Amino acid sequence: MILPKANSLSPKQLREVTSIVGEFDCQIQPIAGALRTIYAIVGDERDDLMINRLEGLDYIDRIDRIQSPFKLMDRRSDLARGRLKIGEMTLGEQLLVIAGPCTIDPKNPNYFYETAAAVKEAGAQAIRGGVWKPRTNPYSYQGDNRSLDILMEGARRTGLPVDTEVMDEAQLALALDAGVTILQVGARNALNYSLLRAIGRAIAQRPEVSVLLKRSMHMGPLNEFISAAEYIAAFGNPNIMLCPRGTTPTLDGYRNHPDESATPLLKEKTWAAVVVDPSHSVGKAAYVPAASLAAVAYGADGLCIESHIEPQKGIGDDPKQAITPETLKTLISQARALWELKRPEAAETQHAA
Amino acid sequence: MILPKANSLSPKQLREVTSIVGEFDCQIQPIAGALRTIYAIVGDERDDLMINRLEGLDYIDRIDRIQSPFKLMDRRSDLARGRLKIGEMTLGEQLLVIAGPCTIDPKNPNYFYETAAAVKEAGAQAIRGGVWKPRTNPYSYQGDNRSLDILMEGARRTGLPVDTEVMDEAQLALALDAGVTILQVGARNALNYSLLRAIGRAIAQRPEVSVLLKRSMHMGPLNEFISAAEYIAAFGNPNIMLCPRGTTPTLDGYRNHPDESATPLLKEKTWAAVVVDPSHSVGKAAYVPAASLAAVAYGADGLCIESHIEPQKGIGDDPKQAITPETLKTLISQARALWELKRPEAAETQHAA
Amino acid sequence: MILPKANSLSPKQLREVTSIVGEFDCQIQPIAGALRTIYAIVGDERDDLMINRLEGLDYIDRIDRIQSPFKLMDRRSDLARGRLKIGEMTLGEQLLVIAGPCTIDPKNPNYFYETAAAVKEAGAQAIRGGVWKPRTNPYSYQGDNRSLDILMEGARRTGLPVDTEVMDEAQLALALDAGVTILQVGARNALNYSLLRAIGRAIAQRPEVSVLLKRSMHMGPLNEFISAAEYIAAFGNPNIMLCPRGTTPTLDGYRNHPDESATPLLKEKTWAAVVVDPSHSVGKAAYVPAASLAAVAYGADGLCIESHIEPQKGIGDDPKQAITPETLKTLISQARALWELKRPEAAETQHAA
Amino acid sequence: MILPKANSLSPKQLREVTSIVGEFDCQIQPIAGALRTIYAIVGDERDDLMINRLEGLDYIDRIDRIQSPFKLMDRRSDLARGRLKIGEMTLGEQLLVIAGPCTIDPKNPNYFYETAAAVKEAGAQAIRGGVWKPRTNPYSYQGDNRSLDILMEGARRTGLPVDTEVMDEAQLALALDAGVTILQVGARNALNYSLLRAIGRAIAQRPEVSVLLKRSMHMGPLNEFISAAEYIAAFGNPNIMLCPRGTTPTLDGYRNHPDESATPLLKEKTWAAVVVDPSHSVGKAAYVPAASLAAVAYGADGLCIESHIEPQKGIGDDPKQAITPETLKTLISQARALWELKRPEAAETQHAA
Structure with a gap:
């Protein structure tokens, strides 16, 4: 929809636009x-x-887009x-909980093994654990390839799928080779289209692999976020979970x-x-539930x-924002109760849309 | 706490600061x-x-404030x-629900009377209804004094306290004279200190009156918001409810x-x-629950x-964002169930603080 | 322009919308x-x-508005x-500079008198000085009626028009009675429609009075800001200056x-x-030029x-953000040089529009 | 600096913190x-x-950091x-202007050659031209390796250094091999630490190569932005230009x-x-000057x-936001005049710091 600055386009302007x-x-x-006369774009x-x-023409006030830019998504x-399966569970049939430490400590693998067992016991259906970490400060801990073995050992011990973040093609190849089935794209790379394409290509023929795509800190939820997912889906594997995780903080102290x-x-x-x-x-354990x-x-x-x-023994964000498996258990029970309460509405919405 | 730009203050700078x-x-x-040496302000x-x-000194990098600026709040x-009572109920003992139309239609008082009865039946403990309305567009409907009579008639019929927004001293006097016991300060006037003071003064000796203070669209929740409440409390009546209602929209489409x-x-x-x-x-009925x-x-x-x-018959925001009393009833039942679920934690937090 | 959620409206929906x-x-x-079919609103x-x-209908995705909501502005x-005159100068013919302290100190009137003389000498065509002050902290200095006399004495001594902020009807009446000809509406009251209307009414027959309307900290520059001015203009006096003054800080440290x-x-x-x-x-003297x-x-x-x-002797924001008349003089000379450099373009734009 | 929630830490809390x-x-x-007692961290x-x-302890209100997290920057x-040289000019001695099209059109190389010549004639000291493009929409044009040859041919014809964006290691290697001496990191990759490290490593021994690091759309200008540059500088090449380019739009219509x-x-x-x-x-040619x-x-x-x-013939953002070389020439002459006007102050600031 084209809105001219004046009340209508002149014949010459109309010819140019046409x-x-x-x-x-x-x-x-x-x-x-x-x-006022406005001008629809038909096609x-x-x-x-x-x-x-069109936006470059100096007699145009604005263009309102009518169509969404994404197709597959x-x-x-x-x-x-289709319905996405994560391990034994199907999204939409119950509430999925992925839980685990921010960062795997390669020097103390038992923290990961024990946490993995405990969050499974608390009700989680998948385990998260950071092998490589994006850090604002270049001198902070950046991850360790050895943690990948620890992650997979945790997968074996619990029998649950594992989720870890990959930041480049080398990490992507290592993770897939090791058997990671939930690839996480972090907020900082949500607009790294080279990486999104590489992931889409690598998992095109791997229906057992899915992607947890975090929202970038400044993405509008619709155009930019869903379009980023479209980069992956374009190669054929639709196993995508969109993950809101907070945007750039403005007023409130989170x-x-x-x-x-x-x-x-x-x-x-x-x-x-x-x-x-x-x-x-929220960035603080007390607000997570x-x-x-x-x-x-x-x-x-x-x-x-x-x-x-033991959050205080964690090496990433855990001391600040990880909750204990005990708190997680209560949280999961309340969350699932609320999920069931809302389920009839969700079904209805699904139907109506 | 004073942080100098250099690694420490020179003796001359230290004398000036002192x-x-x-x-x-x-x-x-x-x-x-x-x-680096930093400098605490003691006192x-x-x-x-x-x-x-201090901030005006060109050798100072920044001042970190340690103390909160509000006292009574x-x-x-x-x-x-103290504990605030609204009508028959005491805040903190159960979940308060205030409900009613955005704007009272002075030509069709029955919409208000019927809505008031219906939201009471759905479980609301107080009734809201706009008599005067702040409108971005100066040519939109701005309210009508006759609606105040309708509001009070609704109060009488339901036996519930009523809440209405006042925007200046004249409206404040009319509302108090009529018997309104919940005065609403809207987001646009949350920093109108003349009005806040006038309200504080007017209700200083009126313990039956309370204030619902909406957050301005750009207020930080702590300093500015709580300080605005302090303007009212300073006159002696502490019956203040803080009302978050959404801030300036940035990324998401609400x-x-x-x-x-x-x-x-x-x-x-x-x-x-x-x-x-x-x-x-959220601004849309579908998202309100x-x-x-x-x-x-x-x-x-x-x-x-x-x-x-009948939201579509409303004259303010109702056609867009009001929910029906039927939806309200379901919402209240779910909200109260969730409130009860969380109650033990709330009690514990209260105790710990 | 109505965009339905589905590809088109059903006949029943179209009847309802119509x-x-x-x-x-x-x-x-x-x-x-x-x-897709979309639906223009003609009228x-x-x-x-x-x-x-229309937005309340659950089959509508969104409404794009085509017309601007303001008329006179x-x-x-x-x-x-028309062209606005401030004292001797006409807006648009040269760059207007209003300068003076944040807050007049009623105990030390000479600071104001000397500052007024100095900023006039530096090239300012009008003097600002705060008589009443909106302060976040209710226990901070809030202004003093005696400062109004000092302000007017400054006006007499310099022969220049003076600008001061008014926050309620009582202050408005005092300021107009004293002879203030530039009424300032502060950011916190930019959406205080009762005040805007009171000002519009009070100056309807006072063509020598103009209004400096500050932008609220979260106002979009077009709809909300210009509509606020429309509240004043609706009464007949079009002497309005729109004043951007920074919005809610998000990322950058101002x-x-x-x-x-x-x-x-x-x-x-x-x-x-x-x-x-x-x-x-910018809030800091060093960044003001x-x-x-x-x-x-x-x-x-x-x-x-x-x-x-002497900024450090000021009692409001001056110690932090006021510049000296000497810095002001250099600033005005550079600003006027840049203004002249850009003048041919401005004239052309004016013509083209 | 540690601020406890209570007025001071208990002996047990103090032991834990210590x-x-x-x-x-x-x-x-x-x-x-x-x-209140607060607690400085010494070290x-x-x-x-x-x-x-520390932030994970539930009796801590907040931690105020005193030290900046970056070292080399x-x-x-x-x-x-050191002083950075771009081609013949030294940053700080005159105003650098890099200019050229958003995107090189591989089917019409002459647009690039003629633009390069024209912006050089207008006063630019370096040429920009996009070979590969990050696009929100995965189905939009994404760049073409052939454009790299066109870019380098433009460099040869004008004798000026060229700037192009690289988004992954493969593009980085191609660009360096071809002789690109200004590597651009786009806003979407400003937090892609794998890429920043790869660039730092690749140019460690290439003092003729510099990096134009764009600010991400939500980065605070200090910690995150400068720390991203630190990732590159850590490998030894300090030729870094920081490039503000607008942040996530909030209120104003740019x-x-x-x-x-x-x-x-x-x-x-x-x-x-x-x-x-x-x-x-600003995203629109009319506002660029x-x-x-x-x-x-x-x-x-x-x-x-x-x-x-010919902006309307461009294939990226050019139709909307590119200015003509003629407009550029006027802009450069005004910008350089303003730069000279401010130069004495800049020198003074440099000295004072």
Whole structure:
């Protein structure tokens, strides 16, 4: 939809606009209102170049886009029919909980093994554990390849799938070779399109592998976030979970700005599961249970929570934001109770859409 | 705490700083670290003028304030001992629900009377109804004094206390004279200190009157928000409810940025009750139940919800964001169930603090 | 423009939509695109109630508004022809500079008199000075009626118009009676519609009085800001200057988020003069000259700057953010040089629009 | 600096805190104030793990960090003495201008050759041209290796250094092999630490190569932005230019939130040159000259501007935001005039720091 600065386009302007959209196989249809005439773009308006060229005309006030820019991830695409399985459970049939420490300590593997066993006992269906870590400070601990073996040993001992973050192609290859089945893309790399493409390509023929795509700290939940997922899905594997984890903090004193409320906005536009990370949203163990329940209240399909048997012994964010498996157990029981309470509505919404 | 730009203050700079804080009865205590010396302000550092003068020195990097600027509203003040009653109920003993239409339609009073009866039946303990309305557009409906009579008639019929927004001293006087016992300060006037003072003064001797103070759209939850409440409390009536209602929208597509997560931050600093307004936060009826449950998950003491028996017949925001009394009833039942689930924790927190 | 959630409206939905807009004398015109049909609202779509009712329909994805909600302030309105005079100078013919202390010290009037003389000598055409002050902290200095006499004595001595902030009707009456000709509305009251209306009414027949309307800390520059000005203009006096002064700080370490860049956005939509306040934007004297030049680079018509002959002796924000008259003099000379450099472009833009 | 929730730490809490910081070779020094005791950390407090562990204690209100987390990039480090040369010019001696199209069109190389010649003639000292492009939409044009040859041919024809964005290690190797001497890291990859490390390593022994590091859309200008540069500098090559280019848009209607005002904040903390990108900040050709002058007003060392001889023929952002070489020429002449006007102050600041 083209809105001119003046009340209407001059004949010469209209010819120019028509010629531009014509190059992209679109037509212009004027809509004469009482005070002003606007101009609909009839055809497929999704080409950014066409929009850029129109926005470059100095007599144009603004362009309102009507179509969503993503295809496969759209709620109405054919991919909406599938259901994602993580280990034994199917998303949508119960609340998924992924839990474990922020960072695996390669010098003290038992913390990981014991935490993994404890979060399984508390009700988690998958285990998280950081092998490599993106750190603001270049002199902080950045991870260790040995932790990958520890992660996989934890997988074997618990029988649960494991989730770890990969930041480049070398880590991606190592993780897949080792048998990691949940690849995490961190907030800092959510717009690293080279990495997203590499992941999409690497898992195209690996239906047992899924991706937990964290939201970048400044992404709008719709266009940018879902489009990032589209980069992966374009290669053919639709096993994608979108993970709100807080955005750039503005007013309130959390580590990030909690954004579990983005969940229903995402679910209106895409069929992808939404798995919220309350730990990074609020950044402090004491607030994690509240944020987890809030995520479920907003309709989340799952939670990804940092947990450690002795948070103060953790080597990443755990001392600050990990909850104990005991707290996790209470949290899971409350969250599942709330999830069941809301289930009839969720089913209805699904049906109505 | 004074942080100089250089690794320490020169003797001359230290003399100047000492002299400035001395005018405010404070002293300077240097703290020599391994790499840098910083300077503690010993004494009552709450005077803004002292801080402004220190910040004006070009060799100062920054001042970190240690003390909170509010007194009466502080969680540790004597006022923390009281409990606020709204009608028959006591805040903290159960979840407060205030509900009713955005705006009373003076031409169709029955919508209000029927809505009031219906939300009472659904479980609300107080009724809201807008008599005067702040509107971005100066040519939109701005309210009508006749609606005040309708509001009070609704109060009489239901036997419940009523809440309405006042925007200036004339409206304040009319509302108090008519018998309104919950005065609402809207987001746009949350920093209108003349109005806050006028309210504080008017209700100083009126213990039956309380104030629902909405958060401004850009207020930090602690300093600015709690300080605004301090303006009212300074006159002696501590019946104040703080009302998060969404802040300036940034990334996510809600009317405002939902901020129910501010609740625990507020409760760590002040004893005041926190009553969340989910209707303005999300701005769309379909999201109101989720936002209400999220508020309870974060520990809210109450909810203020727009409801209308026929939302499409409302004259303010109701067609867009009011829920029906039927939806309200389900919401209240779920919210109270969740509130009970979390109650043991809340009690414990109260005790620990 | 109505965008349905599905690819088009069903016949029943179309009837409902048509009936709603019909109540507001509008019609619906469908626009069939290749992938989707959207629906134009033909007629005057500015009534918020109509939009609210459409947004309340659960099969509507969103409404894109085509028309601006303000009338008198619109760049194309008849009021665009007038030119505002402040004292001897006409806005648009040279760069306006208003300067003076944040707050007048009633115990030390000479600071004000000497500052007023010095900023006049430095090139300012109007004097600012705070009589009453909005303060976050209720226990900070809040102003003093005696300062009004000092302000007016400064006006007499310099022969220049004076600017002071008014926060309620009582202050408004006092200021007008005393002879203040530039009324300042502060950021905290920019959405205080009762005050804006009171000012509009009070100056309707006072063409010698103008208003400096500061932007609220979270206002979008177009709809909300210009609409606030419309509240004043609606009574007949169009002497309004819009004053960007920084918005809620997000990422960068200033007192506020500098927003001089809002200037060209405002000037594309309204004829009102834009007078930027660099002092509150950056909040520190050292950055004020840079912010002032940036404002002129973006096309500002004027600057409102805090200045004090001895900033450390000031009683408001002056110790931190006031510049000396000497710095002001250099700043004004550079700013006017830049203003002249850009003048041919400004004239051209004016012509083209 | 440790601020407890209560007025002071209990003996047991103090022992725990002392024990934690002791593991990191730090000590605790209590500072008894009139109302409250706080606790200084004496030693090197820069280890994130120590801070995380302290923040994890439930009796701690907050930790105020005193030391900056970056070392080499600190304004006071030894690296501050060097001066960066780009082609023939030395940063700081005159205003650097890098200009050229957003994206090289591999099918129409002449647009690039002619633009390169024209921006050189207009006064640019380096040429920019996108070979590979990060695009939100996975189906948009993503770049072409053939454009690298066109870029280098432009370098040969003009004799100027060229700047292009690299997004992964493969592109990095290709660009360095071809002779690119200004590597651009885009906003989306500003926190891609794997890439930053790869670049640092690849150019460690290549003093003729420099990096233009764009600010991510949500980075604070100090800690995160300068720390990202530290990742590169840690390998030994200090040729780094920091490039503000707008942050996540909040209130104002630009493509991004213009952030040229971050320049003086950066320059107070680091010795690195600041080169502002006005094109992405404002996102529209008409605003680029104003934003460029504003950047110079705030003390920028250079500008990186999108320019194209026929913007409407460009294939990336050019139709919308590129200016013509003719506009560029006027802009450069005004910007250099302003830069000279401010030069004495800049020299003084440099000296004073």
